[in-house]
Amino acid sequence: MKGKEQKVILVCDDEELMRQVAGSILERAGYEVLYAAGGVEADRIYHLHSSDIDLVLMDLSMPGDSGLDAFRRLKSFDAEVRVLFSSGFQDDERLQIALQEGALGFLQKPYTMERMLRMVRKYVRV
Template sequence: MVRVSIYEDQNELRSLLELLIGNAEGFEVAGAYANGLSVAEQARRDRPDVVLMDIDMPGRSGIDCVSRVKEVDVDIRVLMHTVFDDDERLFACLSSGADGYLLKKDTSTHLLSALREVVEGGGPMSPGIARRVLQTFLHTPPAQQSYGITPREQELLQLLAQGFTYRMIGIRCSISVETVRRHLKNIYHKLHVQCGTEAVAKALRERII
């Protein structure tokens, strides 16, 4: 059962999200909140697998909330859920450790699949957002160092950047999910990052892949 905490300041939308997620097979709502003022305490209490996070909330922005959730437990996945598609907010979220970025206009068709993907280790993004990330990083200068990333680790990073889940990577590379996790843990250590989205962002930005 995937436990999801919802942060959304619009009461009607928050209620709809609770219904959609709570009635979906394999999901349960761990908590639903109108702001992130107590997000760290709530994350410790609710122990969600995934946090669905709005950006524009009163009192504390969703971007700040991402960092606070990751400080509680880096393994809690955070899927941003927002109307904003501008570069400034997008990259601020990724830099803070967000694991995925879904536009609200894609909620009806992509939300449940995005939640499943992010909890399995993928980095789901709305199609237009994914294109923007790739285009932005591909126009940056080459890296001056490789961080000791091996060819096998490069392969895994490339698959992760394409949105493959741990299970899909394992099948493609003929290795177990646990081996995938071990490789990615080594990659995170070498790149000095804490999650898959940060690793992909840094690898693309510095032309490691």
């Protein structure tokens, strides 16, 4: 799936534009990007590629399955899953719960390319 040095990031966001923007930034920075439009799709992709995925960038607020729900399922499958949450709502109580349960951090939307890449580089599996 990936070259020896290339890191893989799974971008999970229900908004297609946000997936495209995040993916474009990450691909230009040299990452391989996998895409999921929601939590169930993220589960499927992570199960197929868990050994290759170095970081999951996940929207916290998605219809149906929230990012927290998806994070918990991923965590039950792989206790070492690395998830960085993103949302336009910083005061969402689910964020604090996710951080207490092992999420790595939070990227506030809208974000700049520089801020996003700084956060990704901070948390991507080495």
